[in-house]
Amino acid sequence: MRWKPLVVQSEDAGGGLVVTVGHPLADAYLEFLRARARPNTILAIAFDLKVFFTEVDKTPARVTSSDVMAFITQQRSGDIEVSKVVPIDRSGGLSPRTIRRRLSSVSGFYAYLMVRDDTSVSRNPVPRGLVTRRERSGPKRRAPLVRTPVTLPRVLSPVEVDALVAALRTDRDRAMIDAMLLGGLRRCEVLGLRLEDVRVGERRLFVVEGKGGRQRLVPISNRFLDVVGRYLDHERPDGAATDRVFVVLKGPRRGLPLSASGLDEIMRGARRRAGLEHASCHELRHTCLTRLREAGMSIEALQAQAGHASIETTRIYLHLTNDWLAGEYRKASEVIDTQNMAAGTE
Numbered sequence: 001m002r003w004k005p006l007v008v009q010s011e012d013a014g015g016g017l018v019v020t021v022g023h024p025l026a027d028a029y030l031e032f033l034r035a036r037a038r039p040n041t042i043l044a045i046a047f048d049l050k051v052f053f054t055e056v057d058k059t060p061a062r063v064t065s066s067d068v069m070a071f072i073t074q075q076r077s078g079d080i081e082v083s084k085v086v087p088i089d090r091s092g093g094l095s096p097r098t099i100r101r102r103l104s105s106v107s108g109f110y111a112y113l114m115v116r117d118d119t120s121v122s123r124n125p126v127p128r129g130l131v132t133r134r135e136r137s138g139p140k141r142r143a144p145l146v147r148t149p150v151t152l153p154r155v156l157s158p159v160e161v162d163a164l165v166a167a168l169r170t171d172r173d174r175a176m177i178d179a180m181l182l183g184g185l186r187r188c189e190v191l192g193l194r195l196e197d198v199r200v201g202e203r204r205l206f207v208v209e210g211k212g213g214r215q216r217l218v219p220i221s222n223r224f225l226d227v228v229g230r231y232l233d234h235e236r237p238d239g240a241a242t243d244r245v246f247v248v249l250k251g252p253r254r255g256l257p258l259s260a261s262g263l264d265e266i267m268r269g270a271r272r273r274a275g276l277e278h279a280s281c282h283e284l285r286h287t288c289l290t291r292l293r294e295a296g297m298s299i300e301a302l303q304a305q306a307g308h309a310s311i312e313t314t315r316i317y318l319h320l321t322n323d324w325l326a327g328e329y330r331k332a333s334e335v336i337d338t339q340n341m342a343a344g345t346e
Contacts, residue, residue, distance in 0.1 A: 048105035
């Protein structure tokens with residue numbers, strides 16, 4: 001009997017998210033991840049496994065590298081039975097980043113099986129890469145199975161920021177946008193803020209649920225503190241059954257923590273009223289970090305503000321700023337011009 005992957009979400013006795021896909025090995029892997037990854041990450045991996053094993057249509061022990069290569073070709077070409085699989089990211093599975101993430105999820109699953117010495121699986125069918133030509137004395141190199149483009153993130157202009165903020169209807173919404181726009185917080189970090197994390201006296205926010213489980217303290221503008229203070233005094237329901245800062249203001253879920261989909265809906269409404277074609281939560285974060293770099297914040301301080309594990313991730317904001325590259329070019333051009341003049345006088 002063939003395995004038909006199906007993502008099922010439930011809660012354990014403690015209210016934690018439990019995700020299964022209907023196969024004992026895959027479900028054991030997802031249970032293993034509960035102590036290592038955030039719920040959204042586990043859910044994304046579950047959907048990736050569903051997509052892969054639905055399209056490959058084999059049990060884990062029978063999957064070969066040939067199946068993986070055929071899966072890559074299928075995903076690139078868009079030859080996907082949409083009725084069978086609804087991707088979590090709505091990408092249709094054709095984005096190089098999406099394909100690479102799915103391969104990573106599948107590879108991690110097989111790495112888990114190898115570590116636990118599962119006798120039904122003898123090797124990881126996901127190749128590490130393709131061997132490339134190399135010099136005799138050089139190290140062995142591999143090209144990635146899927147190349148992903150390196151693109152610059154979009155940022156909002158001051159006019160677009162003003163239009164978006166003017167389109168917001170509540171101080172709660174303004175405070176959430178300011179946390180991203182002035183503090184550089186991620187969407188999940190904004191929604192994860194607790195009342196005790198807003199340290200007014202220090203003018204800082206304590207980010208408990210940062211990416212990769214990394215916590216950090218970040219300075220925040222007085223504007224955010226003023227707006228969040230008005231929200232807490234006049235809008236947040238009394239006796240809300242949560243210590244999360246941002247909660248639902250109306251309807252049957254009034255007083256419960258605001259969800260990611262709820263924040264996205266707020267952003268869509270504000271974007272529509274402002275007449276903007278783009279303005280996502282992540283673009284607000286990019287806008288904040290770009291403006292901080294333009295204002296002279298060092299790359300190391302920017303890394304701490306953003307919560308990046310590697311400074312290489314932060315370096316992209318060097319290329320987003322308007323004056324950094326132009327300034328470096330002018331300095332180099334002046335040196336070249338001086339050398340040429342000196343050579344001409346010899």
